[in-house]
Amino acid sequence: MSYTLDVYKRKLTPTKDLLSFLTFVSFFPQLVAGPIERASHLLPQFFKRREFDYTWAISGAKIFLWGLFKKVVIADNSAILVEGIFENYSQQSSLSLILGSIFFSFQIYGDFSGYSDMAIGLSRIFGFDLITNFKFPYLSKNVSVFWKRWHISLSSWFRDYLYIPLGGNRKGKNRAMINVFIVFLVSGFWHGANWTFIIWGLIHGIGYLFYFAFGTNKEEEVFSLNPKTIVQVIFTFLMVSFAFVFFRSPSVSDSLNYLNGIFFGHGEAAFFMSSSRHLVMTGITFLGIIILMSYEIAANRKGAFEVSLNKFDLVLCGISILFLGAFKNHLDFIYFQF
Template identity: 55%
Template sequence: MLFNSFTFLIFLPIVFLLYWFVFQKNLKFQNAFLLLASYVFYGWWDWRFLGLIIASSAIDFWCGLKMSTDDGQQSTADLNQFEIEKGLTTDNRPLKTENWFTGRKRYLAISLIFNLGILAFFKYFNFFIDSAADFILLLGFQPHISTLNLILPVGISFYTFQTLSYSIDVYKGKLKPTKDPIAFFTFVAFFPQLVAGPIERASNLLPQFFKKREFEYQKGSDGMKLILWGLFKKMVIADNCALVVNPIFENYQTASGLELIMGAILFAFQIYGDFSGYSDIAIGVAKLFGFDLMTNFRTPYFSRDIAEFWRRWHISLSTWFRDYLYIPLGGSRVIKAKAIRNIFIVFLVSGFWHGANWTFIVWGGIHAALFIPIFLIGKNRTHLHEGSHLIPSFKEALKMVSTFTLVCIAWVFFRADSVGDAWGYLGGLFKNPLLPRNFAWLGYDIRIALILFLGLEWIGRFQFNWLGRLEGKWYRYPVYLFTGFLIVFWGVFTEAKEFIYFQF
């Protein structure tokens, strides 16, 4: 079910009314109803894949319980460094060192193997088969390998990472496992953020299912503003950009240099409007039901270097890889060579997370190559705060433009069908830089909308949602109505456009 579809327009108010007026008095019934609504929301796409999300939830719920009830000897996970060095437990018994097949680790291993296994099978099986076939062909042999006709379950990359974070945090002792299956299953399948995030941590979202929820007008009002702005980003910015971007990338061989430049720039706005628009709607819908989700974007295209960009872009994923991959690898608290290795691993894995194509791996490699020089000179944490001036200095503006240009170049690899197409696209920038004979491919509406969008994003960069700045202002309702008017008259309604990150 799509947020920008007529079906969801009917689904949301029905669920909202039943949630607050029928099930409000009993928290367990409220959670159970949310779980049912979430399964209907997900099953609307293809009910057969409900089995995967239910199985993933059941495995991790069981593993969490087993990790808390395992009564074997204390393991290294429970001891401080002094006890480990002495080789004794806290009650002076010999220390039993865990391996992956004993104690609590076995249940963490089960969780990792199951979740990463279904992700690898559905998302990467054919990629590895095709890559192996290409390698065999390169050696001069004729491969006889068949791929499978697999359908990628929507949202699998998101909910597997969400459940994995729960298992890892329980294993590390950062989180107590829940004994309430309804609350846990609802945490995994919570429909506002199920399909494309934000990737929530159990420590933030799961406790909210145990607290009595009363409807708060202010939270509901904030939610509606986020939904409105998210729909503007998606339907006015992203979908209109797509009408220009798709033909340019599909016919890049015959496009002029200026068209290729505009195609790359507009794709940057397309993917940002599309993905951050989804996140805004998800966070807004969650607020309507009394939940707070983490911020996923903070005006990333105003970043002054690549490090700042990654603190502002897809925050829930970048922080997930920081906490569960980068830091366990040693982070930056190791020698420079290992720190560089860790950075490359995180960016390459982040690229590969997005899809089974070498284009995403190259995209991740480009960002690693851009990040490492900043890291080596110790400037990766220079821009931790927004500039306080309404108009940026020339130096700041130059940094923003430079960073945005580098990001756009990397986006070409992200958008292209193959690495060869990406190189061909970039090479075409210098072949024919003349103006196109006809500017019809870029209408006035989208130009005005982009200028308006950038201005509003800049004004509201200190807040999660610029519409929040209007609170208490007499003209707020005309602005809300005008935003809705723009969605109706500038939005793309020819068909419900899927969100880009549904494919990941």
């Protein structure tokens, strides 16, 4: 669509190389779940002669390994716990439901950003450069910054092909707020024809508009370890996790009942402690989350938006994958369904 629209608007010259174009639209590393590449960035790379670059390939292999860690250590371990809690939410204690929502937030992040990292890493090995799709979103101070760091290729696509054509902010702040709201509504529809996705989009839209209206949506790229920033980051993460309950639940009523259970529930079951296996998986998941966030905080404090692994980090990452990875519980990537 972006190729067609860019050609129509004369922002892009139509290519006469059919083979390169077909390879671009069927480029398998990122075809199923992104990053969403535009012709202006990826297509010209098919016109150039590529030679194997050892340094570039090693960089790609490191990114691929980090993505694999996110998938098999964090996402797939979280998935079993999330499934057990969400499927029997009416019997779960408030603590169990809270952990279920937190685990799903890290499941979908590990699953989705893990896929993107593996796609980017594999493409680098082949000599292709894909855009960054995630920039440590769970270190965001507000929902506005979160959407500048989460699924960047999609949010920027909506910005350029929906928000700006609707008028962007050229017709005043009130019109801009309406346009923002429309974008988030459409982002809900994009995920599926279910009211749960619509409400998920609306929650983020309302949160985004709050910061948009009061002018507090300035992005601070470097995470600072001061109490105010930590509180803001935790609050934003909890809001995102709250919205993800609608994203994960099969219906709106299930979502509301789940949230009701968090605040007013009387369930006593705790799925994460229901067996020694689940208790071990909970410990592994928390350990994986601690490793993930430690590396992301360290990288972001250096001003980077990509985790850089040295030899020790690679060994630790490899050991974690081998001994903590949930290979027997392997699940398809969540975004394969969208």
